[in-house]
Amino acid sequence: MYNFTEQQIEAIGGLHESDRRYPEDQLNALVPLAGASCRRFSEALKQGRGIKQWWKAAQEASSKLREANSETALGFLVRKGVQVEANDWYRTSPAVWRDYCRVAGSNTLAEWYAPLYPTTIADEVNRGTRFPEARIIGEDSVLRNRKFGLTISVERELFDDDQTGQIRQRAEVLGQSMGVTESIWAAFRFLGSARTYANITVPASAYATTDINGTAVSTPFSTTIYGSSSGNRPSTFSTLNVGRLKRAYTTSLNAVDPLSNKIVVNPDCLLVSSQDALNGKMLIEPGAYPGVPGQSDTTAAANPVIAGDTSAAGADSGVLAGHPGGAFANNPFRGMGIKLCVERYLPDWAWAFGESGKGLVFQERDPLEVVQEAPNSGNWFDFDSIRWRSRRRFIVDWVGGGSRFWYLGNDGTVTGIL
Numbered sequence: 001m002y003n004f005t006e007q008q009i010e011a012i013g014g015l016h017e018s019d020r021r022y023p024e025d026q027l028n029a030l031v032p033l034a035g036a037s038c039r040r041f042s043e044a045l046k047q048g049r050g051i052k053q054w055w056k057a058a059q060e061a062s063s064k065l066r067e068a069n070s071e072t073a074l075g076f077l078v079r080k081g082v083q084v085e086a087n088d089w090y091r092t093s094p095a096v097w098r099d100y101c102r103v104a105g106s107n108t109l110a111e112w113y114a115p116l117y118p119t120t121i122a123d124e125v126n127r128g129t130r131f132p133e134a135r136i137i138g139e140d141s142v143l144r145n146r147k148f149g150l151t152i153s154v155e156r157e158l159f160d161d162d163q164t165g166q167i168r169q170r171a172e173v174l175g176q177s178m179g180v181t182e183s184i185w186a187a188f189r190f191l192g193s194a195r196t197y198a199n200i201t202v203p204a205s206a207y208a209t210t211d212i213n214g215t216a217v218s219t220p221f222s223t224t225i226y227g228s229s230s231g232n233r234p235s236t237f238s239t240l241n242v243g244r245l246k247r248a249y250t251t252s253l254n255a256v257d258p259l260s261n262k263i264v265v266n267p268d269c270l271l272v273s274s275q276d277a278l279n280g281k282m283l284i285e286p287g288a289y290p291g292v293p294g295q296s297d298t299t300a301a302a303n304p305v306i307a308g309d310t311s312a313a314g315a316d317s318g319v320l321a322g323h324p325g326g327a328f329a330n331n332p333f334r335g336m337g338i339k340l341c342v343e344r345y346l347p348d349w350a351w352a353f354g355e356s357g358k359g360l361v362f363q364e365r366d367p368l369e370v371v372q373e374a375p376n377s378g379n380w381f382d383f384d385s386i387r388w389r390s391r392r393r394f395i396v397d398w399v400g401g402g403s404r405f406w407y408l409g410n411d412g413t414v415t416g417i418l
Contacts, residue, residue, distance in 0.1 A: 093179035097186035099341045100269050100354075101362040101396065110144040111363055113399045117257040137258060139209055139400030145365035148181055149391040150174055156384040174370050174390035180345075182362075182394070187345040189396040190271070190352070190360055191411050192220040197345065207398040212260045220359075220403035221411075226256050233408045239416035240276050240351045240409060245283055245333070248353035248407040255404045265405050268338055269356040273346040275416065280351070284338045285331075347412025359402030365393035 104111070119134035152174065159167050181200060188195040188202035195202055207220045212227055223231040232251065238244055252267045272280040339356070370390045379385040 093176045093183070095179055095182060096341055096343050097183055097362055097396075099339065100190070100271050100343075100356045101186055101360050102357045104361050104363050106143075106145055106363050106365040110142050113141040113143070113361070114138050115141075115399060115401055117259060117401070118261055118263065120259065121261065135259065141206075141208075141398075141400040143361060143363045143395050143397050143399075145363065145393045145395050147391065147393050148178065149389060150177055151387055151389045153379065153385050153387040156380075156386055159386050174388055175368055178368050178390050178392050182392075182396075183343065184345045185394075185396045186360070186362060187343050189398070190220075191347075191350065191408070192398070193411070195347075205397055207400070207403065209401045209403070210258045212256060212258055214258065220398050220406075221408040225404070226254070230254075232403060232406060237408075237410040237414045239349050239414055240272065240279060240283070242283055244409055245270070245353060248409055249333075251407050252354060252405075257401070257404070263404060265355055267354050267407075268336075269341055270338055270351070270353050271341045271343060271346070272351045273348050273412070274342060274344050275348045276351055277340075277342045280340045280342070283331075284333045284336075284340060349414060349416050350410050350412035352406055352408045354406030358405040359398055360406075361397065361399050361402075363395050363397075365395075366391070368392045 116136060116138040119136055120132065123132050125131050154167055162168065184197050184200050185202055188197070189205055192205040192207060194204040205220060207218065209217045209225070211217055211222070211225045215224075217225055221231070221233040223229075223233055223235050225231045230251070232255065234244075234247070249267055252265045255263050255265050257263050270280050270284055341356075368390065369392070370388060373380055373387040373389070379387055
């Protein structure tokens with residue numbers, strides 16, 4: 001790679017605005033390309049001359065870059081007699097996020113949310129005394145929509161000669177790709193921290209709330225959101241088992257707002273990664289109580305304490321959840337209407353328990369659209385290339401205070417054994 005001198009950068013910066021298609025951080029990548037198209041390239045750069053000629057050559061050369069010949073790369077599609085039974089193997093993309101997110105429509109650039117907490121509880125009023133005055137508090141949240149999309153391109157020859165019909169169905173695959181993107185954003189935003197999957201980077205959640213002491217909380221899940229030793233996550237994450245599920249259920253029923261008033265949480269959704277797909281099903285469906293003697297968080301305790309207690313008596317040695325039951329006892333979770341949501345894009349062993357449709361909002365601005373480039377224009381006209389493009393606008397994030405309806409048992413940092 002060549003490196004530009006200040007003189008050369010200044011010369012490039014002096015070009016007419018219509019000639020500046022590329023930012024300066026991409027110039028080095030274009031230098032070798034331009035060198036193959038412009039004579040006396042090295043001499044011109046060394047002397048600080050000929051920059052405009054080089055720049056024009058770089059633009060023209062880069063415009064001719066094309067992907068590998070798709071007809072050659074996918075030659076198996078043009079053979080006669082190709083079986084098509086496997087064409088639809090990779091098309092299914094379930095939108096599990098609809099089972100645990102609140103789906104909301106949007107018709108503007110961004111939407112504002114202002115949920116209000118319950119007021120102070122009514123009290124007895126003695127004769128001749130003032131009625132107690134309630135406080136009304138809420139939290140302000142704004143969700144700004146983002147745009148997502150993808151373009152695919154195939155040569156006209158491959159489209160015409162395809163014997164399997166798969167190229168004609170590429171628009172459907174674009175839709176499936178968008179479904180994967182939606183699931184990744186929903187799963188990662190649920191956890192709140194910035195995460196990356198393949199080529200997708202999901203920024204950290206913009207969530208903000210306050211605990212009962214008025215202290216700011218900037219993450220959806222905190223060990224102190226309900227007090228100094230109680231929160232909607234344990235002090236130490238753990239893999240899913242029956243004792244920890246019981247702790248999550250009990251903690252959810254005791255969730256409080258910033259005024260220390262209990263809020264009504266009806267937990268009905270167990271959200272798990274693919275690693276706990278069967279384990280989660282076993283925990284909530286009718287049958288014998290799935291207690292494992294000696295397993296952490298399942299043994300009896302002399303002094304059971306509230307969730308989140310990090311004292312010696314409440315360490316994660318099995319005391320926090322108390323004694324949930326013995327082998328072959330009835331399963332107390334049966335008949336409670338708890339549904340299992342298996343989200344493939346959650347990190348392995350991550351799990352949470354809460355009320356579906358509350359807290360996390362999937363905001364839809366524009367529905368999925370898949371369009372084909374107009375024939376006899378653009379790349380179709382210039383290169384005989386057919387292109388499809390997908391587009392969608394949405395955003396996923398927590399609304400202020402909404403994480404109180406959920407309990408995060410593990411964000412995937414603690415792993416288990418299958």
